[in-house]
Amino acid sequence: xxxxxxxxxxxxxxxxxxxxxxxxxxxxxxxxxxxxxxxxxxxxxxxxxxxxxxxxxxxxxxxxxxxxxxxxxxxxxxxxxxxxxxxxxxxxxxxxxxxxxxxxxxxxxxxxxxxxxxxxxxxxxxxxxxxxxxxxxxxxxxxxxxxxxxxxxxxxxxxxxxxxxxxxxxxxxxxxxxxxxxxxxxxxxxxxxxxxxxxxxxxxxxxxxxxxxxxxxxxxxxxxxxxxxxxxxxxxxxxxxxxxxxxxxxxxxxxxxxxxxxxxxxxxxxxxxxxxxxxxxxxxxxxxxxxxxxxxxxxxxxxxxxxxxxxxxxxxxxxxxxxxxxxxxxxxxxxxxxxxxxxxxxxxxxxxxxxxxxxxxxxxxxxxxxxxxxxxxxxxxxxxxxxxxxxxxxxxxxxxxxxxxxxxxxxxxxxxxxxxxxxxxxxxx
Amino acid sequence: xxxxxxxxxxxxxxxxxxxxxxxxxxxxxxxxxxxxxxxxxxxxxxxxxxxxxxxxxxxxxxxxxxxxxxxxxxxxxxxxxxxxxxxxxxxxxxxxxxxxxxxxxxxxxxxxxxxxxxxxxxxxxxxxxxxxxxxxxxxxxxxxxxxxxxxxxxxxxxxxxxxxxxxxxxxxxxxxxxxxx
Numbered sequence: 073x074x075x076x077x078x079x080x081x082x083x084x085x086x087x088x089x090x091x092x093x094x095x096x097x098x099x100x101x102x103x104x105x106x107x108x109x110x111x112x113x114x115x116x117x118x119x120x121x122x123x124x125x126x127x128x129x130x131x132x133x134x135x136x137x138x139x140x141x142x143x144x145x146x147x148x149x150x151x152x153x154x155x156x157x158x159x160x161x162x163x164x165x166x167x168x169x170x171x172x173x174x175x176x177x178x179x180x181x182x183x184x185x186x187x188x189x190x191x192x193x194x195x196x197x198x199x200x201x202x203x204x205x206x207x208x209x210x211x212x213x214x215x216x217x218x219x220x221x222x223x224x225x226x227x228x229x230x231x232x233x234x235x236x237x238x239x240x241x242x243x244x245x246x247x248x249x250x251x252x253x254x255x256x257x258x259x260x261x262x263x264x265x266x267x268x269x270x271x272x273x274x275x276x277x278x279x280x281x282x283x284x285x286x287x288x289x290x291x292x293x294x295x296x297x298x299x300x301x302x303x304x305x306x307x308x309x310x311x312x313x314x315x316x317x318x319x320x321x322x323x324x325x326x327x328x329x330x331x332x333x334x335x336x337x338x339x340x341x342x343x344x345x346x347x348x349x350x351x352x353x354x355x356x357x358x359x360x361x362x363x364x365x366x367x368x369x370x371x372x373x374x375x376x377x378x379x380x381x382x383x384x385x386x387x388x389x390x391x392x393x394x395x396x397x398x399x400x401x402x403x404x405x406x407x408x409x410x411x412x413x414x415x416x417x418x419x420x421x422x423x424x425x426x427x428x429x430x431x432x433x434x435x436x437x438x439x440x441x442x443x444x445x446x447x448x449x450x451x452x453x454x455x456x457x458x459x460x461x462x463x464x465x466x467x468x469x470x471x472x473x474x475x476x477x478x479x480x481x482x483x484x485x486x487x488x489x490x491x492x493x494x495x496x497x498x499x500x501x
Numbered sequence: 502x503x504x505x506x507x508x509x510x511x512x513x514x515x516x517x518x519x520x521x522x523x524x525x526x527x528x529x530x531x532x533x534x535x536x537x538x539x540x541x542x543x544x545x546x547x548x549x550x551x552x553x554x555x556x557x558x559x560x561x562x563x564x565x566x567x568x569x570x571x572x573x574x575x576x577x578x579x580x581x582x583x584x585x586x587x588x589x590x591x592x593x594x595x596x597x598x599x600x601x602x603x604x605x606x607x608x609x610x611x612x613x614x615x616x617x618x619x620x621x622x623x624x625x626x627x628x629x630x631x632x633x634x635x636x637x638x639x640x641x642x643x644x645x646x647x648x649x650x651x652x653x654x655x656x657x658x659x660x661x662x663x664x665x666x667x668x669x670x671x672x673x674x675x676x677x678x679x680x681x682x
Contacts, residue, residue: 270659292654337628405622
C-alpha cells in the first residue's frame with residue numbers, strides 16, 4: 073500500500089527550542105537473543121546529511137535499536153545514497169537480508185530552514201511504506217529524528233510507537249536530589265526540581281502536564297503536585313505521619329496515595345485538588361504502592377497481610393473483595409499495569425536478587441525481563457512494548473528499558489549520579 | 502533559641518561525637534551511657550553555668566542548663582532493629598526510656614523517623630520504616646509521653662547512615678531517629 077505523508081514543522085513549541093540539555097546521556101544498546109524475529113532494516117545516511125549539525129539518522133537508528141524490535145543492518149562502504157524513489161535500487165538490499173530500507177535527502181531552503189525528505193520501502197516485493205518531508209530549523213532536528221523513528225516504526229510494524237513521550241526520574245548527586253524529565257532515550261534531561269532532601273516516586277498525570285512526587289524537604293515524606301509548564305507546585309497531602317506513593321486515576325481527577333493515619337500504611341483516594349480524602353484499603357498490615365488499572369475500575373497494591381509483601385487487586389466499586397495475584401516468591405512489590413490492562417510488571421526478590429517480572433493477569437504466568445541483581449520501579453511505555461526500570465550497576469543506579477516482546481534491553485541515561493525511580497510518561501499531547 | 506553555657510555545649514559536642522560512633526552496638530552503649538551522662542551533664546551544666554557567671558540569677562541558668570544537658574543526653578540517640586523486625590530490642594529500651602523521660606519533663610515535640618536498609622522497593626521500605634517509627638511511638642506513649650508530642654514518620658531507605666553493603670552497614674540503617682522540633 074502506498075502512503076504519502078507530508079509534514080511541515082515550521083513551528084515547534086517555544087519550550088522545545090529553549091530546552092537546554094543539562095547533561096548528555098548516551099544510549100548503550102545491549103540486546104541479547106531473539107534476533108531472528110526482529111525486523112531487518114537498513115537505515116542509510118541521508119544525502120547531504122553532513123550539512124546538519126547533528127546526525128539525524130544516528131538518532132533514528134538509536135531509537136529503533138532501543139525498541140528491540142528492529143535488526144539494523146549496516147550498509148557496505150561506498151554505497152551510493154539514493155535521493156529519490158527513482159534512484160533507489162532494491163537489489164543490493166534484497167541480497168543483504170534487509171526487509172526494508174530507509175533513505176532520504178537534505179536540501180537547504182531560504183531563511184535557514186532545512187528540508188528533510190525521506191522514504192521507507194520494502195525491497196521484496198518493492199513497496200513504498202512511507203514518504204515524508206520536514207521543513208525545520210537546526211534546533212529542531214532531535215524532535216524530527218524521534219518523529220521519523222515513530223513514523224518508520226508505525227509504517228513497518230503497523231502499531232503505535234513510543235518516542236512521542238517522555239520519562240521522569242530522580243538523580244541523586246551527592247546530597248542533592250534532582251527530579252528530571254527527559255526524552256525517551258534519556259537525552260535532553262531537564263531538572264524540574266532540586267532539593268537537598270530526597271525526592272521519590274514521581275508519577276505522571278495522564279495528560280503529561282503534571283508530576284506528583286514525594287519530597288522529604290519537611291523532615292517527613294509529603295506529596296506535591298507540580299505543573300511542568302509553569303513549574304508551580306502545591307502540596308497535595310501533608311497529613312500526620314508519612315504521605316507517599318502517589319499515582320493518578322486514568323481520568324486525572326483523583327490520586328491513590330498512602331497515609332499512616334491509622335498507625336499503619338494504608339491506601340487512600342484523594343481528589344487531584346487535595347479535597348475529598350477517603351480510605352480505600354483496610355488491613356492491620358502494610359498496604360502500599362497503589363496503581364489504578366487503565367480502565368480505572370480497580371487498584372493493584374502491595375500488602376504484607378499474608379506475611380511478606382505480595383500484590384493484590386481490589387475493585388473501586390466499594391465491594392472490598394481483594395484478590396491476591398502473586399504467589400511465586402516471598403517478596404513481590406512495585407506493580408505497574410500494562411496500558412491494555414492485561415499484564416502486570418513488578419519486582420520480585422529471589423535469592424537476594426531483585427528482578428523485574430512480567431505477569432499475564434489472565435493466566436498468572438510470569439517471566440523475568442531484567443537481568444541484573446537489583447532492579448526497581450518498573451514502568452510501561454505508553455504503547456506497552458517496553459518497560460523502563462532502574463538497575464544497580466557496580467553500586468551505581470542506572471536506567472534500563474526492556475522489550476516486553478523480545479529478550480532485549482538497553483541501558484539509557486548515562487548521567488552522573490544515581491539515576492533512579494523511573495516513570496515513563498504518557499504520549500505527548 | 503537556646504543559649505548554651507560553654508561547658509554544656511562542649512558536653513553536647515562530646516556526647517554527640519559518642520552518638521555518631523559507627524557501630525550500632527557501640528551506639529547502644531553510648532545510648533545507655535547517655536542516660537547517665539545526661540544526669541551528670543545536668544550537674545555539670547548548672548555548676549558550670551554558675552561558675553561562669555555567678556551574677557546571673559541561678560534558677561534561670563539552672564533551668565536552661567538542665568534542659569540543654571538533658572537534650573544533649575538524648576540528642577542523636579537512635580534505636581536499632583534486626584532485619585525485617587520492628588520490635589524494640591531490650592538493649593535499646595534504655596534509649597526509648599531516656600527520650601520518654603526528656604519528653605515527659607520538657608514537653609517538647611519529636612518526629613520519630615524510621616529507616617530501613619537500602620535494598621528493595623523504596624515505597625515498601627518507607628512503609629517498613631513507618632512500622633519501626635510507630636513501634637517507638639507506642640513505646641514512648643506507654644511510658645507516659647502524650648500522643649500529640651510524637652509524630653511517627655519514615656525516611657524508608659532514603660537516609661542511610663552507612664552506604665556500604667556489609668551486614669554491619671545494613672544494621673546501622675535499620676533504625677529510628679529522634680528529631681526534636
